[in-house]
Amino acid sequence: MRTNRLLPLAAAAALLLSACGGGESVDTGGGGGGGDDVLIAAVSAEPDQFDPHVTNAYASFQVLENVYDTLVVPSAEDLTMQPSLAESWTTSPDGLSWTFTLRDGVPFHDGSEFDSADVVYSFNRIIDEELTNAYRFATVSDVTAPDPRTVVVTLTEPTPNLLAQIGSFKGMAIVSENAAEEFDLQSEANGTGPFRLESSDANATVLTAFDEHWGGAPSIDGVEFRYITEPTAALTALRNGEIQWTDNVPPQNVADLEGDDEVELGSVTSVEYFYMSMNYAVPPFDNRDVRRAIATAVDREEVTQAARFGAAQPNQTAIPQGSPWYLDYAPFTPDQEAARQLLEQAGVQTPITMGLMVTDESPETVAAAQVIASQLEPIGIDVEIQEEDLATWLDRQSEGEFDAFMLSWIGNIDPADFYENQHLSTGGSNYQGYSNPQVDDLLSRAATEPDQAARKALYDQAAQLVVDDVSYLYLYNPDEVQAWAPGLTGYQVRADAAIDFQNVELP
Known part of the structure; x- marks a missing residue:
């Protein structure tokens, strides 16, 4: 609500x-911007880069949300998918073909005109180069452009959540054809969004209004993101x-x-979730009983209070209460004696040292880690909290150089967003190395199940296994809380934490 x-x-x-x-x-800090019609927005971290198909950093997507468009976009009200660069779409009776009709007369920031070739290029770039979100195209066999205003996506099997897969966040943005060859997308951008990327440095990222935006010119002259x-x-x-x-x-x-x-x-109420995960390649965290001992020792209520001061819902699964996909499943009750027994059952010697990687750019992960460390010490686990800047954190995560880490996932809409990429054996963000053939089967079947009730039942079964195996140790769903100056209008807080400044008017 x-x-x-x-x-x-x-x-x-x-x-x-x-x-x-x-x-x-x-x-x-920050330079540039600051005029009467420039919104000065404070964010907690600097973008790591601006390639929407490569980055997975929220700090980057805070900016990119205003620079790029997707074919479809979640509504601010209930996150249902609405037209964006695609003005309409149809599906074949067998569910194996989706045909998108594109908007006419949409310009990119460099003045070139958007058409179907840009969509084909963008989607094929993600697929062919196996970029961050390639898993979202797992059932896509072909993307074609019969004419400049039509794109046909052909599937190997029905994919009922295709709209969410291609439009839930700007990681699926449409870039101009050959953009990766013509621009340095790590530091440059050529989108169709309401603002263009003007500059970025260690102090601030500056956007300027794109008056030719297909949805109308922004109400302000620009945005300056200060860190x-x-x-x-x-x-x-x-x-x-x-x-x-x-x-x-x-x-x-x-x-x-x-x-x-x-x-x-x-x-x-946010669809974000905070979690801790352990490295399955590092003993003794490859032992299920050790992971379950840790999950049993952690008191999520205490963690939530320390990290969020009550502005969150403790949760042992990913999807928050209130969502139609929510699963009421909480198998772990805080019990240090039961946790010690699980460690004995695992046959490990204590004390165990566990490095817990957090980022100083997310202070609540530091606070949560401190509480978790105090909860694990009595069962013989010494937690070494390792604070890193976000770029280093991401590098270490990608290289598997951790015992355990803590952060959050944001922008989740469909249940596939909460579970597939993170817990499939082949998931692109399965950095913990989790592999359960039963989970793989359930998630694969759920992804193609057209009946929503049957689909939810499959995801519920998969979620229970993920929780029981402690692939992720889920902690809580935070409230999305934002603040602004009185008199600022045209802005709406969204459950997916997307930041859209197109309609903002300053006091």
């Missing part, structure tokens, strides 16, 4: 001012008028901030 509340700050003013220097201006890692600093900058928007709201202050009319708050 979505709620809109005023973000009340008076009760926490003394805390924030003492934390940020007695109410004096906070140096938020403010510390949430209290971001909130102070908002109060001081140095920024007009942030999603870096201190969760410890939210409950106490009701009633203040100086800042406006938006909050919505």
